[in-house]
Amino acid sequence: GAVVSQHPSRVIxxxxxxxxxxxxxxxxxxxxxxxxxxxxxQSLMLMATSNEGxxxxxxxxxxxxxFLINHASLTLSTLTVTSAHPEDSSFYICSAPGxxxxxxxxxxxxxRLTVL
Amino acid sequence: AQSVTQLDSQVPVFEEAPVELRCNYSSSxxxxxxxxxQYPNQGLQLLLKYLSGSxxxxxxNGFEAEFNKSQTSFHLRKPSVHISDTAExxxxxxxxxxxxxxxxxxxxxxxxxx
Numbered sequence: 376g377a378v379v380s381q382h383p384s385r386v387i388x389x390x391x392x393x394x395x396x397x398x399x400x401x402x403x404x405x406x407x408x409x410x411x412x413x414x415x416x417q418s419l420m421l422m423a424t425s426n427e428g429x430x431x432x433x434x435x436x437x438x439x440x441x442f443l444i445n446h447a448s449l450t451l452s453t454l455t456v457t458s459a460h461p462e463d464s465s466f467y468i469c470s471a472p473g474x475x476x477x478x479x480x481x482x483x484x485x486x487r488l489t490v491l
Numbered sequence: 492a493q494s495v496t497q498l499d500s501q502v503p504v505f506e507e508a509p510v511e512l513r514c515n516y517s518s519s520x521x522x523x524x525x526x527x528x529q530y531p532n533q534g535l536q537l538l539l540k541y542l543s544g545s546x547x548x549x550x551x552n553g554f555e556a557e558f559n560k561s562q563t564s565f566h567l568r569k570p571s572v573h574i575s576d577t578a579e580x581x582x583x584x585x586x587x588x589x590x591x592x593x594x595x596x597x598x599x600x601x602x603x604x605x
Contacts (some may be wrong), residue, residue, distance in 0.1 A: 379534075409592050418581060418595045419535075468534055472591045479525070480593055482534040 377403045377473050381483035388459055389491055396454045396486045398425075398469030404449040405471035409480065410442075413466040425452040425469075459490045493518040493584045495596035503602045504572055512567040512599045514582030521587040524565045526556055529579045529598075538580075541565060542587075552576070577603045 378401040388394050398408055406427045411419040423444055424432040431444035441463075443455040456463055466487050470480040496515045504510045516522065523542050527535040539550025546558040556567045565582060582596040 381534075407591065418597045419593075421592050421594070424592060466532075470535075470593075479537060479540060480535075480591075482527075482536075484534040485532070487532065 377401075377471070377481045379469065379471050379481045379483040381467075381469055381486050383486060384484060385487045385489075387489045387491065390460050391458055393455055393457045394459055394488060396456075396467055396469075396488075398452045398454070398471075398483050400450045400471045400481075403471075403474060405452075406449060408446065408452040408469055408471045410444065410452075410454050411468045411470065413468060413485075415466075419468060422454075425454075427452075456488065459488070461490045464488055464490045493520075493522060493586070493594045495582050495584055495594055497582055497596035497599050499599050500597065501600045501602060503604060505604050506574055507571045509570050510568065510572050510576075510601065512580050512582075512601065514565045514567065514596055516563050516565065516582070516584050518584060518586075522584040523587050524556075524558060525583045525585070525593065526550065526554070526565070526567050527581045527583060528552075529581065531578075535581065538567070572601070572603050574603050574605060576601060 380399045382397045408425040410422045413419045422437045425444045425446040427446040433439045446452045468485040470482045473479050494517050498513045525540045526538040529535050539548050541548045541558045549555045554569050580599045583593040585593050
């Protein structure tokens with residue numbers, strides 16, 4: 376199956392700093408990628424849809440100025456958490472749809488963000 | 492819009508016993524249905540999917556699920572569980588046409604005890 380990687384796998388930062396998370400499709404192209412957020416013991420919530428060559432689409436309640444998304448190429452999307460605060464601490468997971476028409480998503484391994 | 496309900500937040504079961512994890516969904520449009528498994532601090536792995544056709548779907552690791560349109564359910568089953576099946580299980584749906592993002596249920600923690 377298709378492989379999606381994320382980097383870093385874990386990051387700890389101080390409050391007020393910005394953190395960039397990369398999501399790569401390793402063996403296929405992805406014009407669309409999705410960013411999810413998962414709080415401890417909770418489900419995944421869609422944050423935004425990353426679109427190659429155009430602006431990201433954010434879900435209701437997600438601050439686009441805080442969570443900057445850039446889909447720089449057909450294999451790379453980045454999520455930058457700007458001016459991070461402790462409440463931004465979470466598990467961030469990206470996914471990319473495969474080449475089929477049935478919407479199967481291939482998920483990255485996730486990034487654990489801890490803001491002190 | 493779609494929604495997914497997983498009624499059981501935790502399911503404890505003894506090794507080699509059968510298990511069923513329940514999932515109900517609601518949607519105003521036709522959907523695809525998925526079950527994913529998540530091991531601690533890892534991403535999600537697809538167990539199985541329902542697209543169309545036979546309502547009984549077989550997946551990896553001995554899991555299967557049955558789509559019931561009238562009850563809007565997609566329950567996951569395994570006839571005999573192993574310790575290694577201990578994980579979080581998520582039911583998810585997506586529109587069969589249109590937006591491809593997934594809507595997830597709240598998850599069910601399967602705890603297999605020796």
